[in-house]
Amino acid sequence: MSVTAVIKKNSYFDSVSLMSISTKANGLDGVGQAFVAMATEMNKGVLQNLGLLTPELAEAGNGDLMIVVVPAPGADAEAVIPQIEELLTRRAPAGGGAAISYRTIAAAAQADPGANLAIIAVNGAYAAREARKALDNGLNVMMFSDNVPVEEEIALKALAHGKGLLMMGPDCGTAIINNVALCFGNAVRPGPVGIVAASGTGSQEVSVRIHALGGGISQLIGTGGRDLSAEVGGVMMIDGIRALAADPKTEAIVLVSKPPAPEVEKKVLAEIAGAGKPVVVYFIGGSEEAVTTAGGTFAASSLDAALAAVRLTGLPSAQAPATDTAHIESVRARLTPEQTNIRGLFCGGTLCDESMYALLNAGEEVWSNIQKDPEFVLGAADPSRGHTFLDFGDDEFTNGRPHPMIDPSNRLARLVEEAKDPSVAAIVMDFVLGFGAHEDPVGVTLPAITEARKIAADAGRHLEIVAYVLGTDRDTPGLAAQTAALVAAGVTITTSSTATGEFARAIVREGIKA
Amino acid sequence: MAASNRANCIPSISIDAALVTTLREAPGTGKVHSVFNRTVNVLAPWGQLVTVAARQLDDAPWTVRADTRGWTDMGIRAGDPVGFSAREISFDSLDTAVLLPGAREWFAKRIPLAAITTAELASCAAALGGLLEDHGIRGGILQEHPKEGTAQANAFDAGIAQGLRTGREALEAAVRAGDGAAIGGTALQLLGLGSGLTPAGDDFLCGLALFSAQPGSRLGAVRAALSAVVGQHPDRTTLLSWTTLREAVDRRARESLLELLSMLFRHRAEDAAGLARHLRAPVDRALGIGHTSGTDILSGLLAGLRLETELRGSL
Numbered sequence: 127m128s129v130t131a132v133i134k135k136n137s138y139f140d141s142v143s144l145m146s147i148s149t150k151a152n153g154l155d156g157v158g159q160a161f162v163a164m165a166t167e168m169n170k171g172v173l174q175n176l177g178l179l180t181p182e183l184a185e186a187g188n189g190d191l192m193i194v195v196v197p198a199p200g201a202d203a204e205a206v207i208p209q210i211e212e213l214l215t216r217r218a219p220a221g222g223g224a225a226i227s228y229r230t231i232a233a234a235a236q237a238d239p240g241a242n243l244a245i246i247a248v249n250g251a252y253a254a255r256e257a258r259k260a261l262d263n264g265l266n267v268m269m270f271s272d273n274v275p276v277e278e279e280i281a282l283k284a285l286a287h288g289k290g291l292l293m294m295g296p297d298c299g300t301a302i303i304n305n306v307a308l309c310f311g312n313a314v315r316p317g318p319v320g321i322v323a324a325s326g327t328g329s330q331e332v333s334v335r336i337h338a339l340g341g342g343i344s345q346l347i348g349t350g351g352r353d354l355s356a357e358v359g360g361v362m363m364i365d366g367i368r369a370l371a372a373d374p375k376t377e378a379i380v381l382v383s384k385p386p387a388p389e390v391e392k393k394v395l396a397e398i399a400g401a402g403k404p405v406v407v408y409f410i411g412g413s414e415e416a417v418t419t420a421g422g423t424f425a426a427s428s429l430d431a432a433l434a435a436v437r438l439t440g441l442p443s444a445q446a447p448a449t450d451t452a453h454i455e456s457v458r459a460r461l462t463p464e465q466t467n468i469r470g471l472f473c474g475g476t477l478c479d480e481s482m483y484a485l486l487n488a489g490e491e492v493w494s495n496i497q498k499d500p501e502f503v504l505g506a507a508d509p510s511r512g513h514t515f516l517d518f519g520d521d522e523f524t525n526g527r528p529h530p531m532i533d534p535s536n537r538l539a540r541l542v543e544e545a546k547d548p549s550v551a552a553i554v555m556d557f558v559l560g561f562g563a564h565e566d567p568v569g570v571t572l573p574a575i576t577e578a579r580k581i582a583a584d585a586g587r588h589l590e591i592v593a594y595v596l597g598t599d600r601d602t603p604g605l606a607a608q609t610a611a612l613v614a615a616g617v618t619i620t621t622s623s624t625a626t627g628e629f630a631r632a633i634v635r636e637g638i639k640a
Numbered sequence: 641m642a643a644s645n646r647a648n649c650i651p652s653i654s655i656d657a658a659l660v661t662t663l664r665e666a667p668g669t670g671k672v673h674s675v676f677n678r679t680v681n682v683l684a685p686w687g688q689l690v691t692v693a694a695r696q697l698d699d700a701p702w703t704v705r706a707d708t709r710g711w712t713d714m715g716i717r718a719g720d721p722v723g724f725s726a727r728e729i730s731f732d733s734l735d736t737a738v739l740l741p742g743a744r745e746w747f748a749k750r751i752p753l754a755a756i757t758t759a760e761l762a763s764c765a766a767a768l769g770g771l772l773e774d775h776g777i778r779g780g781i782l783q784e785h786p787k788e789g790t791a792q793a794n795a796f797d798a799g800i801a802q803g804l805r806t807g808r809e810a811l812e813a814a815v816r817a818g819d820g821a822a823i824g825g826t827a828l829q830l831l832g833l834g835s836g837l838t839p840a841g842d843d844f845l846c847g848l849a850l851f852s853a854q855p856g857s858r859l860g861a862v863r864a865a866l867s868a869v870v871g872q873h874p875d876r877t878t879l880l881s882w883t884t885l886r887e888a889v890d891r892r893a894r895e896s897l898l899e900l901l902s903m904l905f906r907h908r909a910e911d912a913a914g915l916a917r918h919l920r921a922p923v924d925r926a927l928g929i930g931h932t933s934g935t936d937i938l939s940g941l942l943a944g945l946r947l948e949t950e951l952r953g954s955l
Binding site: 136138139140144145148152159160162164166167168169171172173175176188189196249250252273506507535539 | 718800
């Protein structure tokens with residue numbers, strides 16, 4: 127059997143990276159099988175038993191990483207090697223360095239005079255200091271770092287405001303600036319809608335819906351989740367509105383946030399009159415009267431916000447896909463009288479929030495790790511009860527683990543667990559595509575979906591799995607391929623975050639038998 | 641604490657007491673071995689692998705926990721020189737130091753087994769086994785269910801899985817037979833077996849070693865055999881894994897594992913459901929170690945529990 131190997135001397139990858147490299151290597155064109163492992167004696171022994179131990183591999187030591195490739199029939203093994211090398215480069219062990227690195231922000235700014243934005247993703251203890259240096263060098267700042275004291279945030283935003291610069295963050299994970307998505311973002315069409323958002327997945331959802339409705343994005347300015355708190359006072363959202371008001375490519379502005387502090391909401395809404403452009407406001411649970419009085423367009427959902435934005439910018443007849451009521455009926459018909467509960471397992475906090483609110487607004491009781499009502503708060507280790515909606519990106523779930531948009535293993539285990547509960551009618555999930563997200567979120571989840579459905583089927587129940595894929599046809603992997611894989615597995619697809627909540631609510635309302 | 645003139649000074653939260661003593665006696669210069677998001681492993685001047693961990697990790701042997709969330713953004717690189725003294729661990733090329741004075745000293749707790757009845761051991765094993773079966777990450781020592789929807793393992797993974805299964809069965813048989821030489825021989829079949837930085841076979845041995853090393857265990861022969869294997873074969877696995885295993889033989893392991901053992905026996909008198917409820921959170925924490933490492937270590941602990949139960953029952 128032909129075999130090709132790459133050996134990396136004294137290379138140490140964490141186990142999640144190793145698994146990822148292995149998965150990707152096995153998916154490369156021309157690869158029959160690929161093995162990735164440390165070159166210990168026992169692992170080399172396994173290769174020897176398989177007839178795959180080359181003299182080069184035999185020489186490798188305990189601290190060396192070996193990637194062994196058996197080419198597919200007819201494939202050229204040598205052609206695969208550069209791709210394997212590329213995988214390793216992309217997942218280079220920490221400390222391996224990037225192609226260009228600068229020791230200071232000032233040096234980077236000096237080396238590239240055209241640069242006008244710095245992304246700060248250092249430890250929170252140092253983030254403010256680095257952001258200050260960036261602002262002092264005339265750079266706008268996107269601060270991915272979290273755990274930055276609120277006093278620092280206030281001071282940085284005041285400094286940026288005084289210099290006429292943007293201070294996005296701390297804890298800002300999504301932005302699209304001049305058609306370039308930064309950190310977690312989606313590949314969307316350029317267009318006339320500008321977004322200012324204090325919510326990461328909320329802004330991703332609005333941008334993706336606008337794209338799906340035929341519209342496009344001029345800028346997406348993140349503010350960081352704390353910006354609309356009473357302490358920070360919405361400085362960045364107000365500066366963002368003003369920046370978009372002055373941007374000739376922006377024809378309408380959309381504001382996205384979880385519920386702001388009341389006094390800050392008032393200040394932000396007061397900016398609408400001076401914007402000189404239509405402003406759509408989607409504050410989850412916000413007041414329609416306050417927005418309308420301020421001269422804005424109220425949006426009750428992320429989909430409403432996207433629809434309003436595209437209708438205001440040249441697509442007046444844009445329509446959201448209709449709800450498939452016949453499908454709701456068919457789901458209802460397959461449930462037993464005991465199946466009355468929905469379980470929501472989400473990667474995106476705002477997506478979880480929006481679906482949860484759909485049930486809460488229908489008068490249902492919902493338990494969740496992000497519930498505002500302390501009586502209905504669930505911990506990460508608590509078993510689900512009644513309707514349970516979990517945000518796996520919340521700190522309690524991510525402690526010691528990557529975000530579920532990158533590492534979905536926590537959610538997979540919970541999916542199988544929920545399937546054992548005979549009271550569960552449907553499990554609702556989101557899949558987030560785009561830059562920074564898992565390379566195949568659907569593929570990695572399908573075995574658990576199959577297992578969950580089998581558990582229910584063996585117990586004589588139908589288990590409805592409902593999925594929303596947040597992404598576009600321009601993302602990699604693309605929306606169509608990910609959706610098709612779910613459909614092939616018998617999963618019901620919803621067309622937006624808003625529709626996901628509505629579907630769950632419809633099952634509950636119709637599904638509970640008298 | 642005296643002020644340092646470094647550009648970046650990171651306070652430390654806690655430190656292995658054994659490391660404090662060694663730093664006092666053997667200062668010098670080491671070098672960075674490997675860098676991960678939450679840990680930097682450093683080869684100390686006395687040849688020991690020392691871990692500088694982020695604050696969200698738990699205490700562990702030869703580890704200092706620093707008040708930082710991660711390391712990968714700091715520019716630390718493998719091979720960088722590292723200064724060791726009683727006052728600080730310093731990354732001189734980055735003008736950064738982890739300051740040690742004021743750190744809480746950590747000692748590995750011991751879990752005495754002598755007072756625990758056979759019935760209680762069996763109950764604990766049942767509770768832990770149930771949680772592991774339901775929540776463990778498969779793919780290492782805990783193998784995939786032969787079910788629909790599971791991806792077909794490739795030849796290498798299948799070979800590893802077979803080696804882990806046969807090695808584990810042979811080791812358990814040797815323990816039941818009380819055959820020290822066979823225990824050592826079968827442990828050697830597992831040492832270094834598995835794809836990760838801490839191979840699954842090592843993780844399993846680590847759990848078994850940690851249990852057998854607790855005071856009052858009847859698995860003294862296991863500890864002795866594993867101690868000999870580890871001492872004689874540092875070249876059979878990665879340095880990180882070997883260090884972890886050697887510490888486990890000395891009943892020292894990450895605090896989350898010791899806490900789990902402690903919880904197991906603190907609530908041993910409760911019924912199975914109650915015990916499982918108490919164990920769920922610490923088991924979840926332990927399962928979060930690595931990809932399958934937590935599961936593999938707990939599988940070793942569980943094997944120790946079951947073997948201890950069997951051996952006591954046969955007295």
